[in-house]
Amino acid sequence: SLCLCLCLCLSLSLSLSLSLSVCLSVCLSVCLSLSLSLSLSLSLSLSVCLSVCLSLSLSLSLSLCLSLSLSLSLSLSLSLSVSLSLSLCLSLSLSLSLSLSLQSVPLLARSPSTNRKYPPLPVDKLEEEMNRRMADDNKLFREEFNALPVCPIQASCDAASKEENKEKNRYVNILPYDHSRVHLSSLEGVPDSDFINASYINGYQEKNKFIAAQGPKEETVNDFWRMIWEQNTATIVMVTNLKERKECKCAQYWPDQGCWTYGNIRVSVEDVMVLVDYTIRKFCIQQKPQRLVTQFHFTSWPDFGVPFTPIGMLKFLKKVKTCNPQYAGPIVVHCSAGVGRTGTFIVIDAMLDMMGAERKVDVFGFVTRIRAQRCQMVQTDMQYVFIFQALLEHYLYGDTELEVTSLESHLAKLYAPLPGAGCGGLEAEFKKLTSIKIQNDKMRTGNLPANMKKNRVLQIIPYEFNRVIIPVKRGEENTDYVNASFIDGYRQKDSYMASQGPLQHTIEDFWRMIWEWRSCSIVMLTELEERGQEKCAQYWPSDGVMVCGDMSIELKREEECESYTVRDLLVTNNRENKARAVRQFHFHGWPEVGIPTDGKGMINLIAAVQKQQQQSGNHPITVHCSAGAGRTGTFCALSTVLERVKAEGILDVFQTVKSLRLQRPHMVQTLEQYEFCYKVVQEYIDAFSDYANFK
Structure with a gap:
């Protein structure tokens, strides 16, 4: 029992990240207790000692505390009175542990770093260096990240460690340094009311x-808004979801x-705009005068890892930069702990500024500097790599956003030949898109x-991460597959x-997909046969009812419009004995070769589909x-x-x-189709006599 007790204490102490001195103290106490058959009072002292050690572990569960105490009681063969005393001490220690129930941020184990230097990187070397460092599962990037100093300076966290302020910290191991923390104005009669877990961070060249x-806790929300007011902040950047x-x-x-x-x-909430990657909320805040504060809430950061592509983050960051007023105070950036995603956002912003000013980036140096202002900024190697991916994305493709008023002049530039390129700007732009690698290993x-045999074209197969999954048919394997991909909208x-387009033997799967994902709108952009070849099996009845497995499809109405046919279908799931209305828009304006002669038909089709969506609910459009x-x-x-x-x-x-092609291979397949996109947008804009109609 002595060996068992020693091992248990040692392993628990190590796993709970207690210091070596605490480990030795606990083990020595147990040894002495066992070998000397200590008196009741000494046993109680041991119990209190162990209880305090346990309460230091803020993540230790109640059941583990109980199990340890019981095993110690048994192994020590204590008398009933001692057991009761231990139970009393255990109760006290658990109360203490619960009162200090702070979380801690898991920190990655760091492999030994090298003494290599990581100087600033010229932007024209960025792609080459990225490829080199990402080889062998990001080996060189991990080495570089591990070489970052955890804390480049000796800094105190005395204010954050005060007893009065402990409850204000979301994580016990993420505390602001005294020299860089944000000071609130003190509230009369409230000690230490100047504290909030927040730190000033420099930008590229802006202190x-x-x-x-x-992220604010329930008990610190008032302090958060005090900080916003006192710092004259006009922009809040939120890089986490609430849960x-x-x-x-x-x-x-x-x-x-x-x-x-x-x-x-x-x-008060003035306006909310929900977009695919982020939400913009406008608040009116007032104490005596009133101010406008805008919150940019990035909602596309996954629970694990980093975003699949940096495109959304770059759009988000540009929006923040554009909307933050020059007169305003610091931009408040927060995630949950205020170090990982928060640091990632700040570093990307600073390095984009550096890229524009110096044509080079210094990610390693900048992260080192801001870690002297707040601990653990940029928390994982994945976040570190994501920063480089965002910088490379911006360097390779630049800022391609346009105001509608500048589209005409931009198109004129695209049609002009590029010096030394042997092609026009439009063709060069499309070549960049075709250079995006198709990830065959993710299909x-x-x-x-x-x-x-369920794929019509073997080069166009959905990626695993966003393929549409349908329910497995009872007793049949491999029946959850249909050649379809989820695609993000605006x-x-x-x-x-x-x-x-469904094959004859995949019509049932097509309708199972429609039913499972509650799609009420189908857009068909091909004829059943073109140039003597089948392009799509007819998956609806010309009249009457078509039966496909458990599904019955009935044509209720058919109407010919200028460039498309509308078919209203009643889809019945015979197994569930339920029916739904589905509307098909069959576009006839696409010629067998090339593209439509004008964009009017496509514009009208899009408007009709959007109207149908508003009436039927925003389920996916097939x-x-x-x-x-x-x-x-x-x-x-x-x-x-x-x-x-x-x-x-x-x-x-x-x-x-580009985003579409990352979600499904060959989306917008030809240069003609790409040019058609620009032409339709220009035609749409020309249809309005003044810009105010867009608002």
């Missing part, structure tokens, strides 16, 4: 450009609608032997299901041509671009198509 803060993996990451510090008072600051399900994720890439991608691109034009008066055809 205290940012405040890096933890992730069922854990609270940040208290909701704003009202959903109307107004709410936090301390002596009144906050596992579509390439299974059982599913190969305002929400998974706005579209980009699908191939879009298909034959292979589900060329015309399908063009429709998705135009729908997204035109919606943004209406909402913001801004367009970005290049990045919209």
Whole structure:
């Protein structure tokens, strides 16, 4: 029992990250207790000692505390009175442990770093260096990240460590340094009311450009708004969701609608704009005068890791830069702990400024400097790599956003030949898109032997991460696959299901997909047969009812419009004994070769589909041509671009198509289709006599 007790104490002490001295103290106490058959009072002392050690572990569960105490009681063969005493001490220690129930941020184990130097990197070497450092599963990037000093200076956290302030810290191991912490004005009669877990952080060449803060806790929301007011902040950047993996990451510090008072600051919601990657909320805050504060809430950061592509983050960051007034105080950036994602955002901002000013970046040096202002800034090697990915994305493709008023002049430049390129600007732009690598290794399900026959074109198979999954048929394997991909729209994720035209033997799967994902709108961009070849099986009845497995499809109405046919279908799931209305828009304006002669038909089609969506609910729109890439991608691109034009008066055809191609291979398949996107947008803009109509 002595050996068992020693091992248990030692392993627990090590796993709870207690210091070596505490480990030895606990083990020595147990040894002495056992060997000397200590008296009741000494046993109680031992119990208190162990209880304090246990309470130091803020993540230790109640059951583990109980198990340890019981095992110690048994191994020590204590008398009933001693056991009762131990139980009493255990209760006290548990109460203490619960009262100090602070969380800690898990910190990655660091491998030994080298003495290598990491000087600033010229931007023209960025792609080459990225490829070199990402080889062998990011080996060199991990070495570089591990070489970062955890804390470059000797800094105290005395204010954060005060007993009065411990409850204000979300994580016990993420505390602001005294020299860089934000000081609030003291409240009369409230000791230490000047403390908030937030730190000033420098930008590229601007002192205290940012405040890096933890996500407010319920008990610190009033302090958060005091900081916003006192620092004259006009912009809040939020890089976490309120809950992730069922854990609270940040208290909701704003009202959903109307107004709410936090301390002596009144906050009212003026406007909310929800987009696919982020939400913009405008608040009117007032104490005596009133001010406008804008919150930019990035919602596309996954629970694990980093975003799939930096495109959304770069758009988000540009919006923040554009909207933050020059007169305003520091931009407040927060995630949950205020170090990982917060640091990532700040570093990308600073390095983009450095890239523009010096044509080089110094990620290692800048992270080192801001870690002297707040601990653990840029928390993981994945975040560190993501910074480089964002910088490379910006360097390779630049800023391709346009105001609608500048589209005509931009098109003139695109049609002009590029000096020394042997092609025009439009062709050069499209070549950049075709250079995006197709990730064949991420198409596992579509390439299974059982599913190969379900693909119309073997070069166009959905990626694993966003393929549309349908329920497995009872007793049949490999029946969850359909050649279709979820595609993000302007305002929400998974706005579209980009699908191939059904084959005769996949019609049932197509309708199972429609039913499972509650799609009420189908956009068909091909004829059943073109140039003597089947492009799509007829998956609806010409009249009467068509039965496909458990699904019955009935044609209720058919109407010919100028460039498309509308078919109203009643889809019944016979197994569930439920029915739904589905509307199909069959576009006839796409010629067998080339592209439509004008954009009017496509503009009208998009408007009709959007109206149908408003009436039927915003479930995914099913879009298909034959292979589900060329015309399908063009429709998705135009729908997204035109919606943004209406909402913001801004367009970005290049990045919209690039994003589509990252979600499904060959979306917007030809240069002609890419040019058509620009032409339709220009035609749409020309249809308005003045810009005010976009608002």
